[in-house]
Amino acid sequence: MRKFKWGIIGTGKIAHTFAVALRHNDDAQLCAVASRTDIKAKDFAEKYGFEKYYGSYREFAEQSDAEIVYIATPMASHYDDALLCLENGKNVLCEKSLTLNAQQTEQLLALAEKKGLFFMEAMWMKCRPVYRRMKEWIASGAIGDIEYIKADFSNNIPYDPNDRLFRADCGGGCLLDLGIYPLTLAHDLLGIPDEIISSAHMRYGVDISNSILLRYKNGAFASMDNGFEIQLSNNAVISGNKGYITLGNWFHCTCEGALFTSDGMEAERFVRKDDINGYEYEVDEVHRCLSEGLIESPLVPHSDTIAVMKLMDQCRQQWGMVFPEEKSNKE
Ligand SMILES: NC(=O)c1ccc[n+]([C@@H]2O[C@H](COP(=O)([O-])OP(=O)(O)OC[C@H]3O[C@@H](n4cnc5c(N)ncnc54)[C@H](OP(=O)(O)O)[C@@H]3O)[C@@H](O)[C@H]2O)c1
Numbered sequence: 253m254r255k256f257k258w259g260i261i262g263t264g265k266i267a268h269t270f271a272v273a274l275r276h277n278d279d280a281q282l283c284a285v286a287s288r289t290d291i292k293a294k295d296f297a298e299k300y301g302f303e304k305y306y307g308s309y310r311e312f313a314e315q316s317d318a319e320i321v322y323i324a325t326p327m328a329s330h331y332d333d334a335l336l337c338l339e340n341g342k343n344v345l346c347e348k349s350l351t352l353n354a355q356q357t358e359q360l361l362a363l364a365e366k367k368g369l370f371f372m373e374a375m376w377m378k379c380r381p382v383y384r385r386m387k388e389w390i391a392s393g394a395i396g397d398i399e400y401i402k403a404d405f406s407n408n409i410p411y412d413p414n415d416r417l418f419r420a421d422c423g424g425g426c427l428l429d430l431g432i433y434p435l436t437l438a439h440d441l442l443g444i445p446d447e448i449i450s451s452a453h454m455r456y457g458v459d460i461s462n463s464i465l466l467r468y469k470n471g472a473f474a475s476m477d478n479g480f481e482i483q484l485s486n487n488a489v490i491s492g493n494k495g496y497i498t499l500g501n502w503f504h505c506t507c508e509g510a511l512f513t514s515d516g517m518e519a520e521r522f523v524r525k526d527d528i529n530g531y532e533y534e535v536d537e538v539h540r541c542l543s544e545g546l547i548e549s550p551l552v553p554h555s556d557t558i559a560v561m562k563l564m565d566q567c568r569q570q571w572g573m574v575f576p577e578e579k580s581n582k583e
Contacts, residue, residue, distance in 0.1 A: 256539055257283040259318025259342070261309050261333050262325035263296040266347065270322055271300040273531035279539050283319075286312030309333060313340040320370070320538060323347055326416040327423025328577055331356045334371075338363050343370035345538055349428040352575050354561035361554045370541055372549045373557040377433055377504040378440070379533040381524040384551075386490070386497055389511050390441065394519070396494030398441055401474040403434035403503060404484035411456065417480060418456045421576050425458035427564055431478040433504040436560050437488060438466055438474035444559055445474070450567040453479075464567060495519065505530050 258280050260267050267285075274280045282302045287293035290307030297305035306312035313321075313336045321337045323330055323346040331351045337344050344364065350373045351357045364371035377383055389395065407430060409417065416422035417429055438445075445466035452462035461479030468474075477484055488503035489496055495513045499506050507530075511520040526532065541549050548554050568574070 254543075255279055255281040256542055257281045257317055257319045259284045259286065259312060259316055259321040260296075260302075261286045261312065261321055261323045261337070262329075263287045263292045264324060267296070267322070267324035269529055270324060270531050271296070271302075273528050273535050274322075275300050276528045277532060277535050277539075280535060284312055284316035286316075309336060313337055313342065319343060320345060320542065322374070326419075327352060327428050328421060328575065330423075331360065334360050335363070338367060338369055338371075341367070341369070343542065345372050345374050345534070347374045349423070349432050349564065350557055350561065352423050352428070352577060354558055354565050357558055357561045361558065365547060365554075368547060370538070370547045371554070372538060372541070372552050374534060375436060375552045375557070376531055376534040377436065378551050379537045380505065380530065381533065382499065382506055382509040382522055385522045385524075386499065386509050387440075389497055389520070390490070390492075394494070394511055395490065395492030395496055397470075397472075398490060398492045399472050400491040401438050401441060401472075401476075401488070402491075403437055403474075403476045403488035404478070404486055405430040405433050405476070405504065406461075406479045406482050406484040406486060408483040409480055411481065413456070418458060418460075420457040423575060424456075425460070425573070426478045426480050427452070427459050427462055427567055430480075431462060431464065431476065431567070432560060432564065434474075434476035434478065434488070435464065435563050436556070437490075437503070438476065439556065439560050439563065441490060442466070442468055442472055442474055445563075448563060448566050448570075450570050452567070452571040452573065454571065454573065459571065459573060462567065462571075466563075 284304040285302045286306040293305035320343040446469045447467040450464040452459035466474040486502045488499040508523045
């Protein structure tokens with residue numbers, strides 16, 4: 253297989269982790285990195301071996317040879333950064349949450365489709381071996397019809413006014429940062445709910461915890477809790493009328509899942525340790541799609557990304573949470 257020329261926009265925490273996965277991938281060429289400052293771009297490029305660096309996202313988009321760009325900036329920047337990449341003919345892997353709201357997501361994906369460019373939400377959970385095994389168990393009928401999903405996701409980090417997580421102007425709050433994982437799981441397995449009931453604890457202008465209940469006409473429920481400044485189990489349980497599946501200990505990135513019969517006996521356990529750091533599966537999926545000329549990944553389809561963004565819009569609507577950028581767009 254040919255090498256894929258990667259670029260990265262933003263040199264924060266996850267960009268470092270992702271660069272490690274890229275560096276270990278024989279099919280990836282570390283082409284260029286962009287930061288808002290020259291020095292950060294240079295340091296990052298030297299650390300991971302990128303061929304070029306740019307102290308401006310625009311210069312990177314207009315001048316670099318990168319063919320696929322990993323966008324690792326805060327949520328509120330994704331729309332502009334992705335637009336810049338698409339307008340300059342680049343394929344995009346953009347971190348979650350893809351944008352602040354579904355309208356922005358729809359606009360980006362429509363543009364990517366119009367231009368025939370690959371675009372994928374960096375929903376690495378769906379690319380992971382355990383997640384894919386879980387879907388095989390469900391498709392085989394091992395747990396029967398799904399009746400209940402319970403998933404928690406928390407990150408007990410201390411308040412820092414400069415951290416994007418606590419800044420509404422960066423698209424902060426735990427819904428877009430954490431809640432997207434349980435919602436993606438529930439939507440993937442049960443589809444669009446018939447009713448959504450949600451409540452949030454707002455502090456610092458963002459949701460620092462929230463609770464979401466999805467109800468389906470066939471009687472199924474999905475219940476999820478998310479939060480900063482609190483520690484939850486971070487497990488997921490998917491229960492059907494014939495058995496249940498558990499994804500333990502940070503379910504979105506776990507290496508282990510188990511299948512149980514309805515009387516609680518373990519029927520199968522799947523364990524797959526990561527070769528690198530867990531992001532290698534997402535990189536491989538992008539390479540597979542690009543080599544096959546796909547503009548969307550079957551594992552992370554555009555329609556799913558839009559549907560989950562719409563669920564998050566509905567949650568925020570119920571809490572009355574509007575991002576500053578959304579307010580100024582209305583004025
Ligand atoms: N897939 C995962 O497991 C995972 C994990 C964590 C985060 N994420 C996602 O990745 C994205 C980045 O998260 P992170 O934790 O890496 O964030 P971070 O450490 O705050 O880094 C974000 C980077 O974006 C750039 N940036 C551009 N505009 C900015 C602004 N107005 N304020 C601050 N930084 C700005 C900065 O890079 P420069 O200074 O170089 O321009 C900064 O270092 C988010 O969308 C998040 O949801 C995904």
